[in-house]
Structures are given as C-alpha cells and as structure tokens.
Amino acid sequence: MCKGAQTVTPDDLPLAADFPKAQLEDWRKLVDGVLKGAPFEKLVGKSYDGLKIEPLYQRAKDKAPVMGRPPAAPWQIMQRIDHPDAGVANAQALTDLENGATGLALVFAGGNGSHGFGLEPTAEAVAKVLKDVHPDAGIAIELQVGPQSRMAAIQVAEYVKTKGIDPAACNIRFGLDPLAACAVWGHSPYTWDEIKPAVASGIKGLAGLGFKGPFASTDGRVVHDAGGSEVQELAFVLACGVAYLRAIEDAGVSLEQAQGMVYARFSADADQFLTMAKFRALRLLWARIEQACGLTPKPLFIAADTAWRMLTQRDPYVNMLRATMATFAAGLAGANAITVLPHTLALGLPDAFARRVARNTQLLLLEESNLAKVSDPAAGAGGIEGLTSELCDAAWALFQEIEKAGGAFAALQQGLFQSKVAATRKAREANIAKRRDVLTGASEFPNLHESKTVVLSARPVALSPDGGGKHKFEALAPIRLAAPFEALRDKSDAILEARGARPKVFLANLGSPADFTARVTFAKSFFEAGGILAVDSDGFTDPAKLAAAFKASGAAIACLCSSDNVYGDQAEAAAKALQAAGGRHTYLAGRPAEAETALRAAGVAGFIFAGADALATLQDVYQRTEQV
Known part of the structure; x- marks a missing residue:
C-alpha cells in the first residue's frame, strides 16, 4: 500500500445503492412477460407427494441449522462388502480400508439390500471376512441382514469376544430390523406382539456384552426401492423407529438408554433438493418424537445408501454421476455414514475398478471439495427450508395415520401403507414410460454400441428356504426404474x-x-x-x-x-x-x-x-x- 493510503471500506463504495432492491413482484412481472399469457402455475413443479416446488424462493429468515454430525466432522465412508466368497470379500475389505474407506457395510445374503448376492451367514464366513480387520481401531461396521441371516449379529458379536476385543471399543451398527424384512418379504411367521420380545431380548443381550450400538435399524430404503415417495419413506422410518423404542422400553430399558439404540437407514438419489430436504426433515421429525417421549433430543444417526432404483444396466457409467449427486446431497444434509452403490451393481458383483470409484466418489467430495466443513449449508435457503417444512407436515400426518392403524406392522397387514406406495410407483412408472422422468442412457440418449461392462463372476450363497409365514400381506418389492x-x-x-x-x-x-x-x-x-x-x-x-x-x-x-x-x-x-x-x-x-x-x-x-x-x-x- 502506498504511503498515506487509507483503508477503503464497503461503505466508501456504495455501488449497490445505484441499483433498486430486487423485489419478488418485479421478478413476477418479468416472468409474466415471458409466459405471454400462460399461467404462472406452468412453472410450478410437484413432487410425487403433491408438494409444490416453486421456481423461486425467498430467503428463509431466522432458521437455525439442522444439526446432525458434529461441526466439521466427516461422514463415515462405508464400503459395501457382499461377495459370497468370504476370502474374496476379506481381500476387498482390506483393500477398501487401505485406500480410504473408514467403514464396512457387511451385506449378508437375503438382506434387504443384498440384491441377489451377499455374505454367507455363518460363523466361519464372518471370521474369514473380518480377518485382519480391527473393529476396535476406529473402523465402523454396519450389518445388513434379513430373515435367513438374522444370526449374523450374534456371530459378529461372538467373533469380537473370541478375539479378546473390548466390545465398547467397537463401532458396530447391528442392523436388527424385522419390520423392514416383513415389508420386503410380504409375510411373517409371527405377530408383532411375538416379534417384539425377541428383538428387545437381542438388543439387551448385545448391550449386556458391552456393545454401544446402535442395534435396531429403521430402514426407509425398502420404501424407496419399491418406488415410494419421500413422505412415505419418512413416515415408515418414524413408525418403525417408534415401534422399536416401545419394544425396548417394554423390556425394561429406560427411554434414555433406548434413545441411542435405534438408527435410521435412508436412500439418497439424484434429486439433490428433495434428498437434502428429506434428510433434514427426518432429524426434525425424530426430535419431535423424542420430545413427545419426554426426552432431550439427540441427533439421530442416519446411514445413507445411494439409491438402488436409480441404477441402470445400460450406460452404467452415468450411474457415477447419479451417485455423486446423491452423495453430495446426503453429505450436505448431515448423513453420518454413506455407502455408494458401485455403478455396475445392477449388472452383477462390481470389480475392483467399480469399487474404487465408489470409494473415491466420497473421498473427492470430502477431501477436495471439503463438503463436511460447513454444518447444514442449506439452513436459510428458502427452497430447501420450504421443502423440509412441507415434508415434515405431510410425513407427520401419514405417521399419525399409521399409528391410528395400530403401528407399522398393523399398517402392513391392512395394506394401508402398500397401497400408498403402489399408487406412487404407478405414477412414477407412467412418467418414466412417457420420458417425463428422464433416465439418461436408458430412456434418453441411449448408446446401442456401448461395450460390455465387466463384473465379477460368483455364485450366490444358497440359503435354506425362508419357510413363509401365516401372516401374509403385499410385499414392498424393489424395482429399478430403467428395467x-x-x-x-x-x-x-x-x-x-x-x-x-x-x-x-x-x-x-x-x-x-x-x-x-x-x-x-x-x-x-x-x-x-x-x-x-x-x-x-x-x-x-x-x-x-x-x-x-x-x-x-x-x-x-x-x-x-x-x-x-x-x-x-x-x-x-x-x-x-x-x-x-x-x-x-x-x-x-x-x-x-x-x-x-x-x-x-x-x-x-x-x-x-x-x-x-x-x-x-x-x-x-x-x-x-x-x-x-
């Protein structure tokens, strides 16, 4: 600075004063001129829940951040482990951990998100998969199990015990979720009154061994995979979460202790704004439930998966872009852990390249884009705040409807919930057929000369028959929109x-x-x-x-x-x-x-x-x- 120079402040250069303050009415006049008589509503979109999505929002004032992860804390980079050969799965897990993953999602055969493959649910397979993995070294482990692999939680717990590892030093989410399994399979051998004691007993047993949990998962992915809407996914998660809290409390555990025993799984898709609003809405709604229980709200742990239904088999490299947007949205909205489904998963078991891309999608967003450095950057953004509020209101109303029906299991028995998901899926499929909802590489911009995509060859684990159940209802079967x-x-x-x-x-x-x-x-x-x-x-x-x-x-x-x-x-x-x-x-x-x-x-x-x-x-x- 030259000698004698003075510091210049913004007040000394009032450039903005030369321009009139922008007003919404002025913008509307300009828009009406472009529309040339067409109704303004032509610019207003609608979600599958009927929520209006305006073309422009004003800033939302006095909106506090929706807190999830601790400030500047990164989410857990989870990597999917689902190869049926336990030895291969172990090699993949070690490679993932050595190259940036901070957690492992152990997907067992028959689990809700297994999609045809998965680990063998035996003690021997668990020991092979976790060989040289140190659960007490800050590595997050999440179990994804189903009716035929429900013993995997006990097998993992026993493995930790036999290795002499302190359970309290482990970060394991055990993923017990019979309600989601019932929803996917469409039947149950037991009533909810018979299931509740078994779930609570399993949770108390794991907690008694010294594991800190969480233990029960409330899985919204089953609704999203079946073509459901954001409101339906939120309401299902709330209803299942409340059912597990009640089951744990009925077993003699205080609600203060039960509070940290339940976590949520959510799908993140390529719709950035609805995904962000959905994750934020879940935190607000769960806090409302905690307050209704007389509890001081604590941030709910939310584990996100990039969406199965948005994956395409054709031009699968576009799936990388979809996963990046989904990860971006979930990360900014405060997800605690994210699993990126590899871009070739709809074709078969992903190879090393696809797995590397899934890891690096998160690493780039965390290490190079620094997405975790700001807590809830959407706070105050009119569009996302507006969507968050509307999702909260609509999801709470549906949650109350489920509660009036007798809870999540009763709503499934009555078909109340499935009918709503089916109606949304039908509307979604109609828009896909008419290409109003675009699937790049599948319904739009196809490439008939694309080369064959490489996936691994493996034989799925042969599971014993499920056996069905006397309580039958319509299943929430997973779909892929491009199919x-x-x-x-x-x-x-x-x-x-x-x-x-x-x-x-x-x-x-x-x-x-x-x-x-x-x-x-x-x-x-x-x-x-x-x-x-x-x-x-x-x-x-x-x-x-x-x-x-x-x-x-x-x-x-x-x-x-x-x-x-x-x-x-x-x-x-x-x-x-x-x-x-x-x-x-x-x-x-x-x-x-x-x-x-x-x-x-x-x-x-x-x-x-x-x-x-x-x-x-x-x-x-x-x-x-x-x-x-």
Missing part, C-alpha cells in the same frame, strides 16, 4: 445375436437439414431407447427417391422427420410412397393435430412426440415388425 426400457434393449440384443442385425427404423427426412435435424435427433433417441436402430438419411423432396432409400435400408418401419411447414407440403405424399414401398408401419415425429386425419388417411399410423407413451410405442414396434 422396462432395458427389457426392450435385451430383446434387441437377442435379435442381433440370432439374426445378425437389430430391428431398424428408417428416418425418412424431408426437406433440408434445417427442417429435419431437431426431430431426427428426437426420433433417434426415442427409438434407440428401445433397441430399435435408427437408420438416418439425407433430406428428400422426391417421394420416389425416398421410397428407394427406404427399401435399401432394410428397415420394416419408417418415421417421417421434418418441420410442420414441410409436413404440410410433403408428408402425405411421402407416407403414401413409404406404404407403397412395403413399409409395415409409418410414424411421424411431431403432433400436427389439425392434419392428423389427413396424415392417417395417407398411411401415417402413429405419432411420436414429447410426452407420448414411449414405452408402449416401442413395445408396439416389436409386435408390428414380428421381430420377437
């Missing part, structure tokens, strides 16, 4: 292998590239999402040349692509020429409502456009071309 489109891609692959060529659609482009390029791009993505290879062409003005090019393409169907103006001049003649050339079915990219009757009379049998049921159209293509 219907992937089924069509599988058909295409089978045809390619059997006949040497995929089903084809000829893109009958009319006019110049300026006329047809936009709709060609749309049509190519539309058809190839179902495995129908789009054969491109130059623009045509002569119907005879168009017909000749169609014949030469070897395609059985065609799709006219151009602008509405060109359609008015050429579409009818082009459709007739294609039909005369042997086209079994002609589509038109667009929706010229006034000309539809004339176009259909000329041979156009279907229209493809944004918002159309793409899945039904693609299924119809296979039926019409008799390629299946």
Whole structure:
C-alpha cells in the first residue's frame, strides 16, 4: 500500500445503492412477460407427494441449522462388502480400508439390500471376512441382514469376544430390523406382539456384552426401492423407529438408554433438493418424537445408501454421476455414514475398478471439495427450508395415520401403507414410460454400441428356504426404474445375436437439414431407447427417391422427420410412397393435430412426440415388425 493510503471500506463504495432492491413482484412481472399469457402455475413443479416446488424462493429468515454430525466432522465412508466368497470379500475389505474407506457395510445374503448376492451367514464366513480387520481401531461396521441371516449379529458379536476385543471399543451398527424384512418379504411367521420380545431380548443381550450400538435399524430404503415417495419413506422410518423404542422400553430399558439404540437407514438419489430436504426433515421429525417421549433430543444417526432404483444396466457409467449427486446431497444434509452403490451393481458383483470409484466418489467430495466443513449449508435457503417444512407436515400426518392403524406392522397387514406406495410407483412408472422422468442412457440418449461392462463372476450363497409365514400381506418389492426400457434393449440384443442385425427404423427426412435435424435427433433417441436402430438419411423432396432409400435400408418401419411447414407440403405424399414401398408401419415425429386425419388417411399410423407413451410405442414396434 502506498504511503498515506487509507483503508477503503464497503461503505466508501456504495455501488449497490445505484441499483433498486430486487423485489419478488418485479421478478413476477418479468416472468409474466415471458409466459405471454400462460399461467404462472406452468412453472410450478410437484413432487410425487403433491408438494409444490416453486421456481423461486425467498430467503428463509431466522432458521437455525439442522444439526446432525458434529461441526466439521466427516461422514463415515462405508464400503459395501457382499461377495459370497468370504476370502474374496476379506481381500476387498482390506483393500477398501487401505485406500480410504473408514467403514464396512457387511451385506449378508437375503438382506434387504443384498440384491441377489451377499455374505454367507455363518460363523466361519464372518471370521474369514473380518480377518485382519480391527473393529476396535476406529473402523465402523454396519450389518445388513434379513430373515435367513438374522444370526449374523450374534456371530459378529461372538467373533469380537473370541478375539479378546473390548466390545465398547467397537463401532458396530447391528442392523436388527424385522419390520423392514416383513415389508420386503410380504409375510411373517409371527405377530408383532411375538416379534417384539425377541428383538428387545437381542438388543439387551448385545448391550449386556458391552456393545454401544446402535442395534435396531429403521430402514426407509425398502420404501424407496419399491418406488415410494419421500413422505412415505419418512413416515415408515418414524413408525418403525417408534415401534422399536416401545419394544425396548417394554423390556425394561429406560427411554434414555433406548434413545441411542435405534438408527435410521435412508436412500439418497439424484434429486439433490428433495434428498437434502428429506434428510433434514427426518432429524426434525425424530426430535419431535423424542420430545413427545419426554426426552432431550439427540441427533439421530442416519446411514445413507445411494439409491438402488436409480441404477441402470445400460450406460452404467452415468450411474457415477447419479451417485455423486446423491452423495453430495446426503453429505450436505448431515448423513453420518454413506455407502455408494458401485455403478455396475445392477449388472452383477462390481470389480475392483467399480469399487474404487465408489470409494473415491466420497473421498473427492470430502477431501477436495471439503463438503463436511460447513454444518447444514442449506439452513436459510428458502427452497430447501420450504421443502423440509412441507415434508415434515405431510410425513407427520401419514405417521399419525399409521399409528391410528395400530403401528407399522398393523399398517402392513391392512395394506394401508402398500397401497400408498403402489399408487406412487404407478405414477412414477407412467412418467418414466412417457420420458417425463428422464433416465439418461436408458430412456434418453441411449448408446446401442456401448461395450460390455465387466463384473465379477460368483455364485450366490444358497440359503435354506425362508419357510413363509401365516401372516401374509403385499410385499414392498424393489424395482429399478430403467428395467422396462432395458427389457426392450435385451430383446434387441437377442435379435442381433440370432439374426445378425437389430430391428431398424428408417428416418425418412424431408426437406433440408434445417427442417429435419431437431426431430431426427428426437426420433433417434426415442427409438434407440428401445433397441430399435435408427437408420438416418439425407433430406428428400422426391417421394420416389425416398421410397428407394427406404427399401435399401432394410428397415420394416419408417418415421417421417421434418418441420410442420414441410409436413404440410410433403408428408402425405411421402407416407403414401413409404406404404407403397412395403413399409409395415409409418410414424411421424411431431403432433400436427389439425392434419392428423389427413396424415392417417395417407398411411401415417402413429405419432411420436414429447410426452407420448414411449414405452408402449416401442413395445408396439416389436409386435408390428414380428421381430420377437
């Protein structure tokens, strides 16, 4: 600084004073000008719970942070251990811990999140998997078990005891969760009154050995995996959590002690704002339950998994982006532990590369982006605060409805809860079919020439039959949203292998590239999402040349692509020429409502456009071309 220079403060440069303060009303006037008479509600989105998502929010004032993890504390980087061969699983676990993971999620066969694989639930397998792993060295361990692997908790506890390790020095979440298992399996051999004492006895036994827990898991993933909404996932977690608190208290444990014996599992997906709001809402709702119990609220431990239902088998590398966004949202919202599902999990057991990417997704966000350095950065953000509040209100109302029905188990027996999840899943599947909810690489922007993805070869553990149960109800079966489109891609692959060529659609482009390029791009993505290879062409003005090019393409169907103006001049003649050339079915990219009757009379049998049921159209293509 030069001699005699003075310090300049913001007050000395009142640049902002030259501009008027921004007002919401001023913004609305500008928006109305762009909408040109269209209703403002066109810009208002809705969640699957019917919650409004406004295009703009004002700052939420006087909002305190929703505290989860201690300030500046990183979340636990959990790595999924699910290889059926215990020796291989052990090698994977040691590699993960040596390369940045701070915890292991031991997924046992038959568990809610096993997805076809998982560890063998035997004492010998547990000992092999944990060989050279030191549970008392600050490593977090989480158990994910099911009805056929429920003894894994005891087996892990006995392993710790035989190794002479102090249970109090271990950080083990035992994952006892019979309610979630009942929901997934759709039956139970026992009533809840019969289950409660067994759960409480198991928890008291583990606590008596000196383990600090938590012991019981309330797992919202089962709702998310089944296609449920944020409100439904929240309400299920609350209902199951309260049921476990009551069971523990009935066994003679004080609520103050029981408070730390229950934790939550949540799914995090690629919807950043709803995911953040959902995690924040859970903390607020659980604190409300603690207060109702006469307890001083303590932060609930929340373990997050990136969502199963958002994984795709096709173009699986996009799953890396989805997982990154989900991890970002869960981390910022205060998750205590996060498990990233490897990007190839929907195809089989992930190899070393996929596992490394899953680890590094978290390491980059923690070590390079420093996401954990700020506690609840969403505090005061109008949009997320608004969504958090709305989720709290709606989830609390559904939780009360479940309680009035007799609790979580009774609500499952009555089908009350499953009917709500089924309705949401149906709406979600309809939007996937119409491509309103986009799945990049599956329903949009497919790659028919992608290389085969490498996964490990392993034989799943053979479990003894579950045995069913006398108490049966509708199951919350897990789904993947991309599966219907992937089924069509599988058909295409089978045809390619059997006949040497995929089903084809000829893109009958009319006019110049300026006329047809936009709709060609749309049509190519539309058809190839179902495995129908789009054969491109130059623009045509002569119907005879168009017909000749169609014949030469070897395609059985065609799709006219151009602008509405060109359609008015050429579409009818082009459709007739294609039909005369042997086209079994002609589509038109667009929706010229006034000309539809004339176009259909000329041979156009279907229209493809944004918002159309793409899945039904693609299924119809296979039926019409008799390629299946």
